[in-house]
Amino acid sequence: MLEQSPSPDPSARSLGPRESLAIWLLLTSAFVVILNETVMGVALPRLMEDLSISAAAGQWLTTAFLLTMSVVIPITGMLIRRMRTRTLFLTAMSLFTAGTLISAVAPGFGVLVVGRVVQAGGTAIMMPLLMTTVITLVPASIRGRLMGRIAIVISVAPALGPTISGLILQWLSWRWLFIFMLPIAATALLLGALRLPNVGEQRVAPIDALSVLLSVVGFGGLVYGLSAVGEQANGGSGVPPWGPMLLGAIALAAFIWRQIVLQREDRALLDLRTFTYLPFRLAAILFSFSSLALFGTLILLPIYVQNVLGFETLESGLVLLPGGLLMGLLGPWVGRLVDRRGARFVLLPGTIATAIALWGMGLFTDSTSIWQVVVTYLVLCLGLAGVFTPLFSVSLGSLPGSLASYGSATISTVQQVAGAAGTALFVTVMTLVSASVAGSPEAVDAHALAAGTRAAFLMAGAAATIGAVLACFVTEDPRAKSVSARSTR
16 A cells, blocks of 8 residues: 555545645646647648648547547546556646647647647546546535536536637647647646645556557547548548447457456456446436537537538637536536535436537528527537536446546546547538538538538437436435445545
């Protein structure tokens, strides 16, 4: 057992200055690294021009990022249990800061991809570390409030990415996307080195190399295949998507079997006993639906606003801004409501509002008012604000402390894979339907593209409706909360 600061008893008192500092530092750092995930979409046309690359090549700036995330996230549960909080935080922020610097000074496309991969390594660690720290430090009575702040990070940061990217690119080069983040990341790294306390308990345990290999092939193959689906639908060429997806599915099945065997001896890389808790299982399914809707919408709406309605890059980014701000404002309020009234009180109307908004986006045409787009997206953000916070509270609050790190890694993995799936599915449906309406991919016009986006949003509306039905069965387990409190003492 490694020597460390004693863990506080979350059932005995509220957060003190030490715990508050740790959580706020992690929240700020997580916001910055998650924001970085969505800044490249708007910047791709500029990068294609400046670096003389094709759209198929430019997609790797996102694909490589997603691949790295999907490979690293599943092992974070094990890392959190083995490493001190400060050490793991410094590792994550050092990787992110180094990747940001590499990207800012990259002389060409290849080095820029390397920088994005290094950034993704740090990003993948940060969200599971934040969620596990909150579960370890925060009393169950005020946990919803803190989960509301995490919901801000996971929902607002991706929504603000395109807006900030559009504002920067309006006047500056793409390098400023990284120069803007560099001092923030460096400051967080310095504060973490000086002030971040260690929480939880660490232990030395052997790492199963076969599990790591299966995780890399399984999650990496699935995410690569999903990304390749969207790339091919956009006219890109490369490896057929079914190959890596089949390989990934086989490796993932072997990974699951391996974890079931190893968790009997408490040696699993990603302990799947989290799924034996019904609230966690349902929350993970709902989380996948919500992440699919959020990330799919974030990729599709700018395309619709620019290529169908004819607005500029900056204007398409600004369309997403009110929704991101709304989620930010509602996050703490929703968290307090979850603490007082329970998760279902917020979750049910949240899933219903999400479904209504996505069905409403299925009515968009090539003559839809931009204000109708803004209002419908606001309704979607209102719904998602009522979904993410209670799902965080239910999923992680239902687990004993011994499984908290694995639960946070699993939720982050679900988010990443569902986000990649949402992006691929939305783009694929949009592209295929648009080409069908126009008669050929080369003949796609605003009318045909509007038909494609409608089809994609209607598919999302159907998925969100299933999510609203599942939300009726989500319950909180107070016994699990008490176990969690005792396990973190």
